[in-house]
Amino acid sequence: MTDLWTWSGKFYGRREGNHLIHRSGRCTGVFHGIEVYAHDRRYLGELMADRLIRDSRKALYTGPGAPKTMHRPSWSYNPKVGYAMYPGCEDFPEPK
Numbered sequence: 001m002t003d004l005w006t007w008s009g010k011f012y013g014r015r016e017g018n019h020l021i022h023r024s025g026r027c028t029g030v031f032h033g034i035e036v037y038a039h040d041r042r043y044l045g046e047l048m049a050d051r052l053i054r055d056s057r058k059a060l061y062t063g064p065g066a067p068k069t070m071h072r073p074s075w076s077y078n079p080k081v082g083y084a085m086y087p088g089c090e091d092f093p094e095p096k
Contacts, residue, residue, distance in 0.1 A: 001014050002015045002050065003050065004051070004052055005050060005079070005080050006051065006053075006091050007051050007053040007082065007089070007091050008082035008091045009080040009081050009082035010079050010091075011076060011079060011080075012052055018030055018031045019031070020036050023075060023076050023077075024095075025073050025075075026095065028044075030064055031047070032064055034047045035047075035058075035061070035063060036052065036092075037061075037062070041064065041065045042062060043058050043059060043060070043061035044092065045092040045093070046058075051083065052092035053086070053089050053090075053092055054090050054093060055088060055089050056088055057088050
């Protein structure tokens with residue numbers, strides 16, 4: 001398990017194997033390499049060190065879907081200092 005924050009420093013959740021688990025305990029994505037895809041196969045973002053970021057140029061990418069059944073107890077951590085955003089990127093989205 002690896003704890004993960006968004007690029008702006010907000011605690012998002014953790015990586016368990018290839019699954020991205022939101023701090024609410026819900027599985028919100030699946031990793032395919034460093035990229036993260038939602039249940040409906042749309043690109044959510046990618047992993048850089050312990051931070052999640054979204055490359056807006058990849059918004060139309062699709063990949064493997066994530067399972068909807070995985071759920072864990074919720075938890076939280078303190079935020080971290082955010083990083084300057086790369087051109088063409090935005091902060092990792094919160095689940096809908």
